[in-house]
Amino acid sequence: MFAWVMLFATILLEVAGSVMMKLANGFTLFWPSVGVFVFYSAALAGLTVALKYIELSIAYAIWSGAGTAMIAIIGFAYFREPVTTLKLVSLMFVIVGVVGLQLSSGQSHG
Numbered sequence: 001m002f003a004w005v006m007l008f009a010t011i012l013l014e015v016a017g018s019v020m021m022k023l024a025n026g027f028t029l030f031w032p033s034v035g036v037f038v039f040y041s042a043a044l045a046g047l048t049v050a051l052k053y054i055e056l057s058i059a060y061a062i063w064s065g066a067g068t069a070m071i072a073i074i075g076f077a078y079f080r081e082p083v084t085t086l087k088l089v090s091l092m093f094v095i096v097g098v099v100g101l102q103l104s105s106g107q108s109h110g
Contacts, residue, residue, distance in 0.1 A: 003053035010046035011063055013039050015070045022079065058105045065098035 017039030023032035051059055072091050075081040 003050045006046050007050040007054060007059055007062060010043045010050060011066045011070070013043035013046060014063065014067045015074070017043060018067070018071050019074060019078075055105055058101055061098050061101045065094050068094055 017036055020032045020035035020039055023029065024036055025032070027033045027036075047059065047063060069091055072087065076083050
């Protein structure tokens with residue numbers, strides 16, 4: 001359970017780092033630029049801890065897939081990026097892929 005909580009926390013930290021990257025405006029704004037390094041460093045440290053208990057293929061797929069989905073939603077909602085059918089369908093494929101990997105991990109142990 002600890003590993004999954006850690007993984008979820010690292011996803012949130014990675015998403016925060018990505019948002020800071022956008023807000024840093026090409027590293028021209030100081031505090032968002034600092035945030036990029038702080039949040040990404042914390043996310044990578046947390047992911048490293050979670051990987052002690054969760055398979056690499058599963059943890060990284062969930063980390064990157066959930067992060068991608070959250071960033072897309074933030075992009076649509078906060079940064080007013082255009083929402084297209086192709087973007088939504090592609091996002092669904094990412095989510096289905098992550099779920100498929102998670103389901104397949106249970107089969108590899110038994």
